[in-house]
Amino acid sequence: MRLHRLLLGLYPPSFRRRFGPDLLEVLRERRAEARHRGWRGGLRFWTETVIDSVRAAPDAWRQARAAGELGGGGDGNMDGVRQDLAFAVRTLARSPGFTLLAVLTLAVGIGSTSAIFGVVNSVLLRPLPYGEPDRVVTLWSSWRGFDETWLSESEAQAYASMVESFDDLAVWGGTNVNFSSADNPERVAGAMATHDLDEVFGIEMAAGRFFTEAEGLVADDGPAETIVISHEAWMRRYAGDPAIVGRSVDVNGRSREIVGVLPEGFRLPTDYGTGAVTDVYFPMGLVRDVPTSFPQGGGSHFLYGAARLRAGVTPEAARAEVHRVIDRLRTEFDAYPPELSFAPIVRTAADDIVGTLRPAVLALLGTVAFVLLIACANVANLHLTRARSRASELAVRAALGAGRRRIVRQLLTESAVLAAVGGGLGLLLAWGGIAVFRRLDPGSLPRIDEVGIDGVVVAFSLAATIGTVLLFGLVPAIQAARPGIRDRMDGRSGGGTSRWQGALVAFEMALAVILVIGAGLMVRTFDRLASIDTGFDGSRVLSLAVSLPGTTYPTPEDALAFHREAMRSIGELAGVERVAAARILPLASQIGDWGLALEAYDPAPGLPMNGDWQIAAPGYFEIMDIPLVAGRGFEEGDDETAAGVVVVNEAFVRHFWPDGRDPIGRRVAMRTGADEPAWMTVVGVAGDVTHNGLTAEIKRKFYVPLAQWSVASGGGRPNSLRYVIRTASDPAAMAAPVRDLVRRLDPTLAVAEVRTIDDIKAAAVSQPRFTVLLMGVFSLVALLLAAIGIYGVVAFGVTRRVREIGVRMALGARGGEVVALLLRQGAVMVAVGLAVGVGGALVLSRFLASLLYEVPPSDPVTYLTVVAGFAVIATVATWIPARRAARIDAVRALRAD
Structure with missing residues (x-):
């Protein structure tokens, strides 16, 4: 209750005597209630309590004054407060250098902390834009080789x-669609979703309605006639037309009726990880009867799932029940053999969206909190130094009757003025910092568009400002008021001040060491990530996506003919060296697997018979610089009329033929349910390529020629492909000519995902690069503040010991001896700071473990480098004022004293 009593001190004495005990009891009860709502309730309680106290205190003072309950001495009423404020402003104005340095230091600390808290508030604290978001959970699957993957339709049916x-359960599948109007074609993200998606996420439609169950069941038997669009698409394409509901638009070459518009800001959980918004929703059905049969392994996994918990049910209880359902299916239908290591995943929507980012964001918040503490320590040191120069003034005030409490209050008022100005400037810096933050964001941070300065951030800045007053103002004020009048008049005080300053510098040094070590560990991690061999290069390569609607290109032959003509035409453009295509690109999206059959192959028990599947046109391996370690790649002769061929990667060979047998000439087939599989002969082995992420496991993969995909997959249509175009110079310059060419071939098609391969590779390390950049900047600020603190304390010590140094030099001491003396005294502060900092880093760096890659939290290279660097910087910061002391003229020093 210390903070409660401190806030009560804002009120007049009569108010505290009359209402203090009752108010404290009310605050205790409210705090107890807030604890039941978790840390969010606690944060809200403290924010409201501080704001209410600051607002109500002036009224209480006015009422007490009107009732004649205040004395006239100015020591316990608002007149006294106004006098203290006026005197503080005049005093600070007479020391512009001190005031400017203190305000800027505080502004940097408060501003950086407020900016990062704004990010934490929007990303981690603010509820998701769903109805009762704490009741929304997401559903995933996992098995051997797949830590997290999609649901199958059978699993969704069983869960539902x-x-x-679960109150409700919805599933959806991702896709890409074209708004295929000739005047404004656009390729956007789409989803096929069940009718209760709106119930699961608590959606209140901006216009119209969501799908009905009947529409979903009809869509399962034929093309969907109705769609729902996002609020963003409504505003972007139709200018928010209120008559949009009931209007028919061309999507994927087919006229469909818009029956509803989703609310502004709605995102599927899967949208947050991609930075895209799903703009078009199609209905799909899901049978919700208890299954009477169940496929091996659950069947094909291609759906995302989410559910709304029943009132009072916890995510842990739901997770346990889902596991029991899987155990029942495993028992009744032998659905999941033990070798699959299958397990369901149930997590809250918040954990699903921001769970992996929480350590990085909290690490940044901890970093700026340390910067704020260092800033407070620096300003406290400035106050202690300034108090020495004001010793006579404070002695006179004491001699005139000012008590110790009165002097402390005056000094605290000065600190409050500094903090208020620094806090206001810090809020402006936070506003600018958030703008920079949003510009630098790598694109993987969810809800970054919501980050800004709102009431919660302002309240946090206010709390930080009040906190800084206590942190940097209280100790110097008490210290300055402690010595007696005679000591201050004689100038003999300051021993305690010097010790406090040394302790504060050691404290700053320790915090800075912790921050720089943390940043160093992240730099080492980024260096390791950037040096990972991805297995492909793709320099001077442009990539873009084209999706062909089934209504315009209904057969595999139609789709293949368009892709051939497009690649041929692009290859004839000036500046293009070669063109190819693939289903998806490495490091740009997640790849799925397909069940396989291998000729004359007897798998070991529990050995999965599947592999990640890729479609590739001739020239793909050469354009992407993927090495062929055996055999050949695809050639123009590998068309629909030739015998089926396939290229596998090294991981595929290690998995299926670990005994070193030559894979060339062996036959592989995709499981399609056909009586006779379409066998493909292995003609080449490609080098391993990282696909799902730089640090993700490289899985077995097989490549099928574009022209043979339909036969190999049992009739599949290669509708969506990524073209890869090697250029003679800047690949980005070819984007416009290629887009125009595709529009000439088909005016209803839109080109999307236009990126260079170098951009794709850079994006793979964008998040750690972003974290390293911010931690590095804040750590450098901390290092600078610590160096300034060391310099200031030593310089102050030189000023305080001018007479002593003069006596030493008069007695024969050489300049080098004086420098050595001061260096030894500075080394004590530095040694203590380094020791405490290294110990703190060993403890706190473990919280960074989830962010590190191939770098241990106690990495000796990082620790030794940081300690050595700090030792050098601290030595320089100490040597400069020590060198100045060695040049003191002994006679002038003795006369000056």
């Missing part, structure tokens, strides 16, 4: 009909 913890 057998899990009583």
Whole structure:
């Protein structure tokens, strides 16, 4: 209750005597209630309590004054407060150098902390834009080789009909669609979703309605006639036309009726990880009867899932029930053999969206909190130094009757003025910092568009400002008021001040060491990530995506003919060296697997018979610089009329033929349900390529020629491909000519995902680069503040010991001896700071473990480098004022004293 009593001190004495005990009891009860709502309730309680106290205190003072309950001495009323404020402003104005330095230091600390808190508030604290978001959970699957993957339709059916913890369950599948109007074609993200998606996420439609169950069941038997669009698409394409509901638009070459518009800001959980918004929703059906049969392994996994918990059900209870359902399916239908290591995943939507980013964001918040503490320590040191020069003034005030409490209050008022100005300037810096933050964001940070300065951030800045007053103002004020009048008049005080300053510098040094070590560990991690061999290069390569609607290109032959003509025409453009295509690109999206059959192959028990599948046109391996370690790649002769061929990667060979047998000439087939599989002969082995992420496991993969995909997959249509174009110079310059060419071939098609391969590779390390950049900047600020603190304390010590140094030099001491003396005294502060900092880093760096890659939290290279660097910087910061002391003229020093 210390903070409660401190806030009560804002009120007049009569108010505290009359209402203090009752108010404290009310605050205790409210705090107890807030604890039941978790840390969010606690944050809200403290924010409201501080704001209410600051607002109500002036009224209480006015009422007490009107009732004649205040004395006239100015020591316990608002007149006294106004006098203290006026005197503080005049005093600070007479020391512009001190005031400017203190305000700027505080502004940097408060501003950086407020900016990062704004990010934490929007990304981690603010509820998701769903109805009762704490009741929304997401559903995933995992098995051997797949830590997290999609649901199958059978699993979704089982969960919907057998899990009583769920009020509603919805599934959706991602796709890409074209708004295919000739005047404004656009390729956007789409989803096929079940009718209760709106119930699961608590959606209140901006216009119209969501799908009905009947529309979903009809869509399963034929093309969907109705769609729902996002609020963003409504505003972007139709200018928010209120008559949009019931209007028919061309999507994927087919006229469809818009029946509803989603609310502004709505995102699927899967949208947050991509930075895109799903703009078009199609209906799909899901049978919700208890299954009477169940496929091996659950069947094909291609759906995302989410559910709304029943009131009072916890995510842990729902997770346990889902596991029991899987155990039942495993028992009744032998659905999941033990060798699959299958397990369901149930997590809250918040954990799903920001869980992996929480350590990085909290690490940044901890970093700026340390910067704020260092800034407070620096300003406290400035106050202690300034108090020495004001010793006579404070002695006179004491002699005139000012008590110790009165002097402390005056000094605290000066600190409050500094903090208020620094806090206001810091809020402006936070506003600018958030703008820079949003510009630098790598694109993977969810809800970055919501980050800004709102009431919560302002309240946090206010709390930080009040906190800084206590942190940097209280100790110097008490210290300055402690010595007696005679000591201050004689100038003999300051021993305690010097010790306090040394302790504060050691404290600053320790915090700075912790920050720089943390930043160093992240730099080492980024260096390791950037040096990973991805298995491909792609320099001077432009990539872009084209999706062909089924209504315009209904057969595999139609789709293949368009892709051939497009690649041929692009290859004839000036500046283009070669063109190819692939289903998806490495490091740009997640790749899925397909069940396989291998000829004359007897798999070991539990050995999965599948592999990640890729479609590739001739020239793909050469353009992407993917090495062929055996055999050949695809050639123009590998068309629909030739015998089926396939290229596999090294991981595929290690998995299926670990005994070193030559894979060339062996036959592989995709499982399609056909009586006779379409066998493909292995003609080449490609080098391993990282696909799902730089540090993700490299899985077995097989490549099928574009022209043979339909036969190999049992009739699949290669509708969506990524073209890769090697250019003679800047690949980005070819984007416009290629886009125009595709529009000439088909005016209803839109080109999307236009990026260079170098951009794709850079994006793979953008998040750690972003974290390293911010931690590095803040750590450098901390290092600078610590160096200034060391310099200031030593310089102050020189000023305080001018007479002593003069006596030493008069007695024969040489300049080098004086420098050595001061260096030894500075080394004590530095040694203590380094020792405490290294110890703190060993403890706190473990919280960075989840962010590190191939770098241990106690990495000796990082620690030794940081300690050595700090030792050099601290030595320089100490040597400069020590060198100045060695040049003191002994006679002038003795006369000056």
